[in-house]
Amino acid sequence: MPIPETLKKKAEEIVFRYPEEKRQSALIPLLFEVQRELGWITPEAEEWVVETCGSTSVKVREIITFYSMMRAEPCGKFLIQFCQNIACCLTGGEEIQHHIEEKLGIHPGETTKDGMFTLKCVECLGGCSWGPMMVVNEDQYFQLTVDKVDRIINGIKAGEPVLPDNPTPLLGNVSGERTA
Amino acid sequence: MSGNGTALLISRNFAVDKMASIDVAMKNGAYEQLKRALKMKPEEVTQVVKDSGLRGHGGAGFSTGTKWGFIPKDKFPRYVTVNGDESEPGTCKDRLILERDPHLLIEGALICAYAVQAERVYVYIRGEYFYPTKVTANAVKEAYAKGFAGQNILNSGWSCSIHMHNGAGAYICGEETGLLESMEGKKGWPRLKPPFYPAAIGLWGQPTIVNNVETLAFVPRVMEIGAEKFAGMGSPKNGGTALYSLSGHVNRPGVYELPMGTPLMDLIEKFGGGIRNGKNLKAVIPGGSSSHILTAEECKDLPLDFESVAARGSMLGSAAVMVIDETVSIPKLMHWMVRFYAHESCGQCTPCREGCDWLLRLSKKFVDGTARKRDIDDMWEIADNIDGKTICALGAAVAWPTKSYLVKFRHEFEAVCKN
Numbered sequence: 001m002p003i004p005e006t007l008k009k010k011a012e013e014i015v016f017r018y019p020e021e022k023r024q025s026a027l028i029p030l031l032f033e034v035q036r037e038l039g040w041i042t043p044e045a046e047e048w049v050v051e052t053c054g055s056t057s058v059k060v061r062e063i064i065t066f067y068s069m070m071r072a073e074p075c076g077k078f079l080i081q082f083c084q085n086i087a088c089c090l091t092g093g094e095e096i097q098h099h100i101e102e103k104l105g106i107h108p109g110e111t112t113k114d115g116m117f118t119l120k121c122v123e124c125l126g127g128c129s130w131g132p133m134m135v136v137n138e139d140q141y142f143q144l145t146v147d148k149v150d151r152i153i154n155g156i157k158a159g160e161p162v163l164p165d166n167p168t169p170l171l172g173n174v175s176g177e178r179t180a
Numbered sequence: 181m182s183g184n185g186t187a188l189l190i191s192r193n194f195a196v197d198k199m200a201s202i203d204v205a206m207k208n209g210a211y212e213q214l215k216r217a218l219k220m221k222p223e224e225v226t227q228v229v230k231d232s233g234l235r236g237h238g239g240a241g242f243s244t245g246t247k248w249g250f251i252p253k254d255k256f257p258r259y260v261t262v263n264g265d266e267s268e269p270g271t272c273k274d275r276l277i278l279e280r281d282p283h284l285l286i287e288g289a290l291i292c293a294y295a296v297q298a299e300r301v302y303v304y305i306r307g308e309y310f311y312p313t314k315v316t317a318n319a320v321k322e323a324y325a326k327g328f329a330g331q332n333i334l335n336s337g338w339s340c341s342i343h344m345h346n347g348a349g350a351y352i353c354g355e356e357t358g359l360l361e362s363m364e365g366k367k368g369w370p371r372l373k374p375p376f377y378p379a380a381i382g383l384w385g386q387p388t389i390v391n392n393v394e395t396l397a398f399v400p401r402v403m404e405i406g407a408e409k410f411a412g413m414g415s416p417k418n419g420g421t422a423l424y425s426l427s428g429h430v431n432r433p434g435v436y437e438l439p440m441g442t443p444l445m446d447l448i449e450k451f452g453g454g455i456r457n458g459k460n461l462k463a464v465i466p467g468g469s470s471s472h473i474l475t476a477e478e479c480k481d482l483p484l485d486f487e488s489v490a491a492r493g494s495m496l497g498s499a500a501v502m503v504i505d506e507t508v509s510i511p512k513l514m515h516w517m518v519r520f521y522a523h524e525s526c527g528q529c530t531p532c533r534e535g536c537d538w539l540l541r542l543s544k545k546f547v548d549g550t551a552r553k554r555d556i557d558d559m560w561e562i563a564d565n566i567d568g569k570t571i572c573a574l575g576a577a578v579a580w581p582t583k584s585y586l587v588k589f590r591h592e593f594e595a596v597c598k599n
């Protein structure tokens with residue numbers, strides 16, 4: 001697969017953020033863009049990143065294997081990152097996780113046969129007060145219930161996705177609301 | 181003012197419609213403090229921040245102004261790195277700043293950069309924060325367009341660029357030297373300290389200030405209300421307010437901006453609406469998952485500031501308060517907790533890498549009902565072998581809570597043992 005022009009343009013913008021002789025700093029953001037664009041880091045793209053950042057194959061491999069969001073193989077069209085950390089577990093996350101597993105017929109780490117969904121259980125996603133939470137591709141969803149998860153997954157299947165929770169809703173006194 | 185009579189400092193514009201766009205932000209006072217700072221001497225700005233008692237909200241609670249003062253005199257170029265990794269379990273407040281008032285953060289970061297005469301600011305945001313990153317990146321563009329960043333900022337003669345940089349899934353990149361390694365395009369292996377204190381030897385070996393998102397967002401407010409007033413809002417040695425991330429079994433979880441030193445039980449009962457479903461409180465994790473657990477008894481009369489929580493044998497950390505009711509099994513909580521560290525240990529030090537994995541295997545036995553009493557002591561010993569014997573504080577971050585769960589709730593572990 002050739003490197004798309006959009007990606008090449010993006011690469012220029014990213015490399016520009018660092019001093020000329022520090023191009024290697026662009027590695028992680030660039031690999032990240034590669035998989036946003038292509039879905040995963042293809043061997044060709046990996047080579048291209050090595051050259052673009054003036055790095056080496058070994059250094060790039062090291063990064064791909066170290067960072068948990070980096071994907072050196074294809075995943076489903078929709079990647080569900082489901083939080084399995086303390087605050088989300090306290091508010092019923094495990095139950096919802098099991099529901100997703102049953103609904104999609106897959107275990108964490110697996111992809112549905114039709115290639116639509118991959119389920120990945122991840123650590124804290126920084127939405128603890130709004131737990132349980134998940135991120136589907138780039139969309140964040142909070143305060144999950146079995147019903148909400150059903151709506152989100154059915155919405156994706158029907159091509160009418162549920163709007164993500166952007167921005168994060170204000171809970172607590174930071175909205176200036178009366179609390180006492 | 182919020183409903184509880186507390187002045188909101190950094191969150192006061194969170195609810196303002198389109199606050200993330202620069203025109204609305206400027207109508208609400210954004211960049212006024214940068215303008216003022218640029219008319220002061222850099223070291224005067226640092227002094228104000230020092231006098232205010234502002235302390236780092238990333239976890240360690242170090243005096244922000246003191247840190248800025250550590251920059252060596254004659255070493256250039258210098259950098260500022262905003263720590264937006266927000267990965268300490270329980271912590272969910274930086275995301276609100278990034279999404280709701282990114283210009284406040286940018287202004288604070290630029291004031292910091294001016295104070296230490298840095299020429300570049302990098303905003304490091306964790307990879308999973310797609311939406312917060314999008315909003316903040318757009319705000320950075322707007323700041324350039326208005327001349328608050330770039331060449332000769334507001335005709336002050338000082339130039340500074342500001343750039344986005346994302347992580348890609350690694351808690352360890354929240355640790356400041358892990359973050360710098362990651363910024364340099366490497367795996368996030370923390371550096372040995374000394375000598376690698378970022379203020380002296382940081383990004384690309386140059387002096388670098390690493391501050392948390394919330395810490396920097398406070399800076400314009402410190403400038404606005406003055407050091408004395410800011411210091412007076414908190415408790416002794418703890419200036420101002422904090423964003424407390426409240427999660428778990430309370431009726432009203434959420435992010436609460438309250439003065440440093442707000443009593444823990446006030447946060448839970450008065451603000452959080454008490455324990456949900458009429459249950460009783462069992463325990464609280466007061467400062468993110470890395471802190472020692474507190475029993476319900478220990479939660480009484482506890483002001484949430486760095487010294488008070490430390491005096492009770494735990495830490496305020498990132499002020500992420502997780503509330504645990506009587507229905508929760510502590511061995512199960514232990515399993516959730518160590519699973520995180522086992523996943524996130526960077527693997528550089530043997531005690532941490534091997535220890536976290538071993539703790540995970542043992543903790544699983546307590547959940548599965550196959551544990552022996554000996555496993556309790558083994559877990560304690562493993563934790564003790566990690567504690568203080570590693571390159572970075574992730575070692576302590578797993579050892580401390582592990583020991584505290586085992587000691588304070590030993591009976592619960594014993595109760596699920598086979599023999």
Ligand SMILES: Cc1cc2nc3c(=O)[nH]c(=O)nc-3n(C[C@H](O)[C@H](O)[C@H](O)COP(=O)(O)O)c2cc1C
Pocket residue numbers: 235236237238239240241242244263264265266267268351352353354355356357390391392393395396572573574577
């Ligand atoms: C394992 C580990 C993880 C950390 N994660 C974060 C984080 O996600 N965000 C953060 O701001 N600081 C984090 N820190 C603290 C940073 O090392 C550093 O102290 C902080 O960014 C300094 O900023 P401050 O003085 O404004 O708090 C972490 C520290 C450790 C040891």
Ligand code: SF4
Pocket residue numbers: 352369370524525526527528529530532533570571572573574575
């Ligand atoms: S303590 Fe753990 S996370 Fe920190 S450097 Fe050592 S192995 Fe890595």
Ligand code: FES
Pocket residue numbers: 083084085086087088089123124125126127128131132133269270271
């Ligand atoms: S514990 Fe799930 S988002 Fe933090």
